[in-house]
Amino acid sequence: MEKAKPVxxxxxxxxxxxxxxxxxxVLQTCSGFFTFGTTSxxxxxxxxxxxxxxxxxxxxxxxxxxxxxxxxFDAVGGLDPFTIVLLGDxxxxxxxxxxxxxxxxxxxxxxxxxxxSRKSKRxxxxxxxxxxxxxxxxxxxxxxxxxxxxxxxxxxxxxTTVIYFLIVGCAGVNFLIEFAINLVLSPALYTVTRVVExxxxxxxxxxxxxxxx
Numbered sequence: 001m002e003k004a005k006p007v008x009x010x011x012x013x014x015x016x017x018x019x020x021x022x023x024x025x026v027l028q029t030c031s032g033f034f035t036f037g038t039t040s041x042x043x044x045x046x047x048x049x050x051x052x053x054x055x056x057x058x059x060x061x062x063x064x065x066x067x068x069x070x071x072x073f074d075a076v077g078g079l080d081p082f083t084i085v086l087l088g089d090x091x092x093x094x095x096x097x098x099x100x101x102x103x104x105x106x107x108x109x110x111x112x113x114x115x116x117s118r119k120s121k122r123x124x125x126x127x128x129x130x131x132x133x134x135x136x137x138x139x140x141x142x143x144x145x146x147x148x149x150x151x152x153x154x155x156x157x158x159x160t161t162v163i164y165f166l167i168v169g170c171a172g173v174n175f176l177i178e179f180a181i182n183l184v185l186s187p188a189l190y191t192v193t194r195v196v197e198x199x200x201x202x203x204x205x206x207x208x209x210x211x212x213x
Contacts, residue, residue, distance in 0.1 A: 016051070020051040021066055023047040024044055024063055024067050027043045027044040031043075042174065042177065045132040045136065046181070046185055048106045049129050052107070052110035056114075057110040057114075060110040061107050064107065065103050065106075069099070072094075075087055082170075085154050093143070097140070097143035100143075104138075108131045108132065109128035112128050113128040125193055129189055133179045137171050137174075137178070141166045151165060
């Protein structure tokens with residue numbers, strides 16, 4: 001008998017995805033309330049990574065896209081002056097950049113976890129956690145270089161290069177904080193992953209036993 005393929009859109013996965021989506025929206029919208037000195041602490045990548053690990057590439061891409069959309073909506077609503085300037089000058093590319101870097105922050109961890117978890121679940125979780133801010137910030141910097149004329153005209157001071165502004169002035173501290181948050185929380189992500197996977201395994205065996213009776 002051919003083994004039935006697992007169905008992604010079951011009640012349990014939809015519930016997980018709904019909770020994680022709500023967390024992404026709330027954490028990104030309220031990111032200004034979590035501060036360390038004058039720097040905002042961004043926890044939004046944590047539920048994206050968790051969804052990527054537990055639910056796979058598709059869920060990671062979806063959660064990352066939600067993250068990108070919230071960034072765009074925040075800019076339109078006046079909460080992000082930096083992004084609203086980019087939207088005003090290059091709306092199509094800015095929307096693409098916000099979505100692309102968010103999706104990458106969900107897809108890259110999912111792929112790394114799938115690859116590395118065959119040898120070590122713990123190492124896979126850590127790699128997935130730290131890859132999210134790298135993917136997110138890396139694409140942001142590349143996109144910023146494409147929009148270098150806009151940045152030079154509106155944000156970059158005389159005598160400062162666009163690359164310096166992007167890496168040091170714009171992405172530097174935020175990236176380090178996001179990286180540190182994800183690295184510090186990776187043991188918690190590992191614990192959650194193990195618990196959820198164990199529950200899924202137990203329920204799967206129970207359903208198989210019920211069908212066999």
